[in-house]
Amino acid sequence: MNLPKFGMYCLQEQIQLPPFQSLTGILHNYLTGDDYPSREFCNNIQQYNVAFAMTLVGVKIDNLVTRQSVPYCFKIQEELHYLTSALFSHGNQTPIYAQIYILDTAEQLNVRRANNNNLDPVVMDNL
Secondary structure, X not given: OOOXXXXXXXXXXXXXXXXXXXXXXXXXXXXXXXOHHHHHHHHOHHHHHHHOOOOEEEEEEOHHXXXXXXXXXXXXXXXXXXXXXXXXXXXXXXXXXXHHHOOOHHHHHHHHHHHOOOOOHHHHHXX
């Protein structure tokens, strides 16, 4: 079996990565479809990813790298931080990140919808 090789980014082809497994189900439909929910998902894929994240990565981005004409490379300067919160929200605070995952499934969806009111609620429910 020939595995994909990646040149200058993976030690001049010394690293071999296995092929991706095929997606199935709703995620496959959203990534390959041409209907409204698929376009909504693809146009806002980063926001949907954040809506389901357990933590947030905090970094100082080197903007000199991101403005280049070569393929984008995520370069971190100085320190990498994972921004987390307490397991339970305090008082009237709306749960965020990992706090959402300990809620009942229906309540998780309600909180995610409230935290991301610009995203399609049906797509959120399907994910």
